[in-house]
Amino acid sequence: MSEGLSHRQSWNYLNFCGVSPLYDPARMAAHRFDERHSLQGALVFAEYPDVLGELRQSAGRLLHTDANNLSFVKNTAEGLSMIAAGYPLQAGDEIVSYVHEYPSNHYPWLVQEHRGATLKLIQNRAYGLLACDDSITLPGPCSFSLEDIDALVTPRTKIISISHVQFTSGFAVDLKQLGAYCKERNIDLVVDAAQSLGALPLYPEMWNISAIAASGWKWLLGPIGCGLLYTSPAFREKIQTVMTGADLMKQGQDYLNHTWNPYTDGRKFEYSTSPVSLAVALKVCIDELPLQNTIEGVRDHIFAMQDVFIELLDRSSLAGIKEKIRPLCFQPEHRSGILSLIVPDPDTASRKLRDKGIVCTVRGGYLRLAPHLPTTASDIERFFSALASTV
Incomplete structure (x- = not known):
């Protein structure tokens, strides 16, 4: 390695x-694509006909899900912002999250308050530690329990949006347990996996996770400016399209055909031109790191x-x-x-x-x-x- x-x-x-x-192998793969692009222009796509599709296949294997449930995005914030803005929230609906979430998983939900939704924040405490010496003062955020979440949940709770791993303390949520809790209450579980994708097992279909967003330049060792978004088919049907472009439509390069005919699989969130060389690199990272090992x-x-x-x-x-x-x-x-x-x-x-x-x-x-x-x-x-x- x-x-x-x-x-x-x-x-x-x-x-x-x-x-x-x-x-390095990912960097070199991206360089090869850029080199062919510099020599061939648009003809590069004859040599690389389905980069995003191949990336989705690799990401699907990593998450044990169908490739059609994956989308290539720029970062965690882009994925969560499209989900939050497109979710059918109504006045009085509630979103539950942690008080010390990373901004990518806080602001997309906070701005939904203009629609009359309420963002309810789980308070911090020392939970799940193997040992806790009362003489130690924790310098920052720590963790929370399922009971802390349950105390905030009401019949108006539509979404629990939480990081799989907290970026400060390293506390990992038990997603299997939380997913079962959400399933019983018909709550959509949305996960920021920036600090776990490529480091910890993450199985959305087994654990009843509605959506996962993650960046590619942390545990996946990919290039800066690329990420992945998982959405379950049922969850995807709920999400209204908020970002649009030519790549969203099934008619492809028939650009004068303005029929509203969008993709309904993961391509629903790949609305316009993607950084293809980054996708080439990210696929290599997934194939040769978490999949191979x-x-x-x-x-x-x-x-x-x-x-x-x-x-x-x-x-x-x-x-x-x-x-x-x-x-x-x-x-x-x-x-x-x-x-x-x-x-x-x-x-x-x-x-x-x-x-x-x-x-x-x-x-x-x-x-x-x-x-x-x-x-x-x-x-x-x-x-x-x-x-x-x-x-």
């Missing part, structure tokens, strides 16, 4: 929950690398280090690719680590450790030693 990432030559990169290094295999490797860090910390005899570095460890069903660390001054620690060639980021007061397939135990050992000398 390491041969597919040029960053290995310069950095110990542990920020795969942020902007990941672009997977299996998504369960990816998850297990990530967790194993996190465990190396936890074990190093547990075994450490350095004076006071266990009080200075506290990992936020969740129960297995709430674990994710992000291991958030409580350290005295995370911004300074992140800066000093970067000076030593180690990349990780700070969000919500936590220093985030996010290893991936190319990460080795030696990388984690190097990170631990550097962090211990920094805090």
